Amino acid sequence: xxxxxxxxxxxxxxxxxxxxxxxxxxxxxxxxxxxxxxxxxxxxxxxxxxxxxxxxxxxxxxxxxxxxxxxxxxxxxxxxxxxxxxxxxxxxxxxxxxxxxxxxxxxxxxxxxxxxxxxxxxxxxxxxxxxxxxxxxxxxxxxxxxxxxxxxxxxxxxxxxxxxxxxxxxxxxxxxxxxxxxxxxxxxxxxxxxxxxxxxxxxxxxxxxxxxxxxxxxxxxxxxxxxxxxxxxxxxxxxxxxxxxxxxxxxxxxxxxxxxxxxxxxxxxxxxxxxxxxxxxxxxxxxxxxxxxxxxxxxxxxxxxxxxxxxxxxxxxxxxxxxxxxxxxxxxxxxxxxxxxxxxxxxxxxxxxxxxxxxxxxxxxxxxxxxxxxxxxxxxxxxxxxxxxxxxxxxxxxxxxxxxxxxxxxxxxxxxxxxxxxxxxxxxxxxxxxxxxxxxxxxxxxxxxxxxxxxxxxxxxxxxxxxxxx
Amino acid sequence: xxxxxxxxxxxxxxxxxxxxxxxxxxxxxxxxxxxxxxxxxxxxxxxxxxxxxxxxxxxxxxxxxxxxxxxxxxxxxxxxxxxxxxxxxxxxxxxxxxxxxxxxxxxxxxxxxxxxxxxxxxxxxxxxxxxxxxxxxxxxxxxxxxxxxxxxxxxxxxxxxxxxxxxxxxxxxxxxxxxxxxxxxxxxxxxxxxxxxxxxxxxxxxxxxxxxxxxxxxxxxxxxxxxxxxxxxxxxxxxxxxxxxxxxxxxxxxxxxxxxxxxxxxxxxxxxxxxxxxxxxxxxxxxxxxxxxxxxxxxxxxxxxxxxxxxxxxxxxxxxxxxxxxxxxxxxxxxxxxxxxxxxxxxxxxxxxxxxxxxxxxxxxxxxxxxxxxxxxxxxxxxxxxxxxxxxxxxxxxxxxxxxxxxxxxxxxxxxxxxxxxxxxxxxxxxxxxxxxxx
Numbered sequence: 001x002x003x004x005x006x007x008x009x010x011x012x013x014x015x016x017x018x019x020x021x022x023x024x025x026x027x028x029x030x031x032x033x034x035x036x037x038x039x040x041x042x043x044x045x046x047x048x049x050x051x052x053x054x055x056x057x058x059x060x061x062x063x064x065x066x067x068x069x070x071x072x073x074x075x076x077x078x079x080x081x082x083x084x085x086x087x088x089x090x091x092x093x094x095x096x097x098x099x100x101x102x103x104x105x106x107x108x109x110x111x112x113x114x115x116x117x118x119x120x121x122x123x124x125x126x127x128x129x130x131x132x133x134x135x136x137x138x139x140x141x142x143x144x145x146x147x148x149x150x151x152x153x154x155x156x157x158x159x160x161x162x163x164x165x166x167x168x169x170x171x172x173x174x175x176x177x178x179x180x181x182x183x184x185x186x187x188x189x190x191x192x193x194x195x196x197x198x199x200x201x202x203x204x205x206x207x208x209x210x211x212x213x214x215x216x217x218x219x220x221x222x223x224x225x226x227x228x229x230x231x232x233x234x235x236x237x238x239x240x241x242x243x244x245x246x247x248x249x250x251x252x253x254x255x256x257x258x259x260x261x262x263x264x265x266x267x268x269x270x271x272x273x274x275x276x277x278x279x280x281x282x283x284x285x286x287x288x289x290x291x292x293x294x295x296x297x298x299x300x301x302x303x304x305x306x307x308x309x310x311x312x313x314x315x316x317x318x319x320x321x322x323x324x325x326x327x328x329x330x331x332x333x334x335x336x337x338x339x340x341x342x343x344x345x346x347x348x349x350x351x352x353x354x355x356x357x358x359x360x361x362x363x364x365x366x367x368x369x370x371x372x373x374x375x376x377x378x379x380x381x382x383x384x385x386x387x388x389x390x391x392x393x394x395x396x397x398x399x400x401x402x403x404x405x406x407x408x409x410x411x412x413x414x415x416x417x418x419x420x421x422x423x424x425x426x427x428x429x430x431x432x433x434x435x436x437x438x439x440x441x442x443x444x445x446x447x448x449x450x451x452x453x454x455x456x457x458x459x460x461x462x463x464x465x466x467x468x469x470x
Numbered sequence: 471x472x473x474x475x476x477x478x479x480x481x482x483x484x485x486x487x488x489x490x491x492x493x494x495x496x497x498x499x500x501x502x503x504x505x506x507x508x509x510x511x512x513x514x515x516x517x518x519x520x521x522x523x524x525x526x527x528x529x530x531x532x533x534x535x536x537x538x539x540x541x542x543x544x545x546x547x548x549x550x551x552x553x554x555x556x557x558x559x560x561x562x563x564x565x566x567x568x569x570x571x572x573x574x575x576x577x578x579x580x581x582x583x584x585x586x587x588x589x590x591x592x593x594x595x596x597x598x599x600x601x602x603x604x605x606x607x608x609x610x611x612x613x614x615x616x617x618x619x620x621x622x623x624x625x626x627x628x629x630x631x632x633x634x635x636x637x638x639x640x641x642x643x644x645x646x647x648x649x650x651x652x653x654x655x656x657x658x659x660x661x662x663x664x665x666x667x668x669x670x671x672x673x674x675x676x677x678x679x680x681x682x683x684x685x686x687x688x689x690x691x692x693x694x695x696x697x698x699x700x701x702x703x704x705x706x707x708x709x710x711x712x713x714x715x716x717x718x719x720x721x722x723x724x725x726x727x728x729x730x731x732x733x734x735x736x737x738x739x740x741x742x743x744x745x746x747x748x749x750x751x752x753x754x755x756x757x758x759x760x761x762x763x764x765x766x767x768x769x770x771x772x773x774x775x776x777x778x779x780x781x782x783x784x785x786x787x788x789x790x791x792x793x794x795x796x797x798x799x800x801x802x803x804x805x806x807x808x809x810x811x812x813x814x815x816x817x818x819x820x821x822x823x824x825x826x827x828x829x830x831x832x833x834x835x836x837x838x839x840x841x842x843x844x845x846x847x848x849x850x851x852x853x854x855x856x857x858x859x860x861x862x863x864x865x866x867x868x869x870x871x872x873x874x875x876x877x878x879x880x881x882x883x884x885x886x887x888x889x890x891x892x893x894x895x896x897x898x899x900x901x902x903x904x905x906x907x908x909x
Binding site: 045151152153154155156157192193194195196197198207210211214215227228230237238241244245248252271272273274275276277282304306310311313314315316365425 | 601683
């Protein structure tokens with residue numbers, strides 16, 4: 001990505017041709033990210049599937065490139081399933097998760113993908129679909145939630161999804177009653193937390209559930225632990241520490257504000273004391289992605305007091321994971337054109353961009369990353385400048401960042417801002433056509449024959465166009 | 471000294487002079503206020519007792535549970551005090567990071583509620599701090615709790631304003647020290663002591679120590695976290711300095727090894743921060759000065775914390791017969807047999823089959839006739855010597871044949887003549903359709 005940012009002519013040409021904003025995906029990076037997770041599997045002698053959580057990006061190129069690796073895809077809608085199948089992902093390497101309508105269930109069963117069921121009702125609906133339409137026996141995983149802890153009461157956020165440990169017996173009854181339609185291959189959890197203790201508890205809870213299955217004569221061999229491995233967006237811990245300290249001081253009024261309208265990102269001052277909690281993604285996360293998985297597998301299970309990786313192996317379990325963000329680390333950026341750079345009377349400088357906060361949804365996800373300025377010519381002024389980034393919606397709240405961003409040099413109208421490392425969730429997850437503003441187009445950029453090449457995202461396949469030698 | 475309740479023994483801790491040969495300051499007499507000698511083990515005994523005392527009668531009448539947001543010494547002291555009065559205690563915590571404290575609280579009969587970790591996907595509606603969340607829970611529960619509220623309760627400061635501070639003045643012969651050094655946690659002790667000392671001498675210099683954001687020191691807040699504390703008032707401190715976990719551990723080692731003071735990391739941090747600050751001052755001094763720092767609690771609860779950060783302090787001689795001492799060549803020479811061979815081995819009952827997996831996994835499914843000795847136990851046994859005869863045929867089984875090969879190599883090195891490892895482990899056995907049973 002760093003190399004690509006020096007290709008000014010290429011970047012300005014594609015934005016001029018295809019408009020702003022423009023999503024750029026870098027599919028060639030995926031294989032490295034898959035390999036990093038595989039290395040952790042090897043270290044723990046584990047097998048199992050790495051399912052890319054498709055919801056992190058709508059790109060065609062990324063899924064097609066993944067189809068060429070040994071990874072699978074986690075699809076959470078009918079269209080995502082269609083897309084994964086069309087991209088060439090083997091149905092055996094697809095898992096369908098999330099809330100599902102009948103059409104989604106039908107196609108999942110028809111194609112022979114694994115269905116990750118959220119509830120007993122969903123299993124019942126799937127079984128009746130399979131029976132009525134003469135579909136093949138469908139592999140299912142049951143998502144669990146609400147794991148009970150011993151000793152210390154470990155709270156987890158309430159989840160919309162999954163069956164409780166007590167309801168699990170009912171789910172298994174139903175699977176046994178419909179043994180011709182449903183084949184239980186494993187259990188799953190997905191917790192929206194960065195806390196490892198909660199995940200350790202859940203993983204051990206899954207092993208207990210598998211043991212219950214074995215007692216009943218069933219032979220599921222998989223545990224799917226979902227995603228949430230995270231990304232280290234900011235390598236320098238000191239920068240993150242300095243910024244969060246300064247933000248706290250700003251909330252208390254002890255320094256000049258660092259944010260639009262004194263926004264506190266969850267913090268507020270009450271009688272000289274800070275209340276609330278910092279509602280930002282922890283940008284500096286040295287233990288993230290594959291390293292997070294490694295740490296989790298090395299952690300002792302709370303009850304059995306043996307490392308989770310060893311327990312999975314002892315129980316002959318395959319480990320499935322569903323990373324989204326972590327698998328797309330360094331796999332893309334969003335380019336946006338600068339429409340105007342303006343100095344306000346109060347001393348603030350604003351940069352108005354031809355994109356909105358839904359196109360680069362850093363703010364919505366609480367991730368603070370500085371964009372990189374791509375100048376067409378000379379900078380608009382020497383030295384760094386602190387600016388607010390305004391979007392193109394006729395809406396007070398449309399700020400790309402409520403944080404004052406300090407750019408190393410002043411941009412001019414026509415320059416580009418490159419929002420780096422935004423492939424996972426920040427590129428098109430929230431993009432809308434509000435105000436009939438266009439949704440940004442997307443291109444894939446890749447290195448071939450020693451240079452950068454690009455094509456429209458939908459034109460990308462993991463093979464290279466070759467001209468016949470004359 | 472005869473007393474009716476141990477709560478009477480809270481406070482009146484000694485003020486001990488640190489040997490100048492240890493701290494090396496030429497013009498400063500450095501004293502440690504030994505709060506670790508409180509009956510429940512820490513400076514928090516004072517605040518806990520002062521805050522709980524007025525609430526106890528009502529709580530006993532109603533049968534309320536005492537509740538506090540604490541992951542450390544306050545919880546410990548309150549759990550003891552609650553127990554002495556026949557009350558339950560519940561500690562709500564963000565994350566309890568010191569396993570010994572957690573175990574101790576459970577031992578004391580406390581209930582521990584751990585709040586969820588930060589969510590991976592941002593939820594913009596979730597902007598509450600643990601304390602606010604706890605207040606919400608308490609009001610939603612419709613009573614049954616008394617909350618001591620250490621971060622906002624003025625009695626937390628009072629305990630030190632009336633107790634710790636005046637005790638220091640009395641022990642210094644009616645004078646306040648020139649310097650007072652304290653780590654900032656709830657800010658109760660530093661605020662209370664500083665206020666009491668300044669009543670005697672407004673020129674007392676107060677040094678507040680906060681933890682570096684890069685690491686965690688139990689009992690000390692970082693510069694950002696202190697702003698969440700209702701009792702924290704920056705005006706109390708002449709200087710606020712940062713100490714790292716490394717500093718705290720260095721100070722702890724000096725106190726425990728040189729000063730007969732079995733201090734925990736907070737006390738260690740206070741010592742190290744005090745000496746660092748005073749060393750700069752000392753160079754300019756011509757007259758004698760006195761300085762006091764607080765030793766908050768005891769070292770024993772932090773052994774795992776220390777082991778994690780300074781494993782070399784716990785260096786033990788390598789144990790004999792350890793798989794760690796095997797070379798790759800040793801492992802390569804271990805005898806292995808494939809699934810088909812192993813199936814014959816088992817049917818012919820050639821010898822013992824030892825399954826090295828965890829007991830729960832073994833119970834779920836195993837090779838018929840095998841016995842289970844989980845690898846950790848097996849390793850322990852082997853440190854002592856061979857647990858069976860050298861000619862006794864043994865087949866070792868683990869998940870993928872990796873650990874079993876290492877143990878086979880070790881047994882061989884120990885002189886065993888007939889040991890094999892199941893190649894590919896029980897997973898290969900399963901994949902080849904081998905029979906697995908549960909009893």
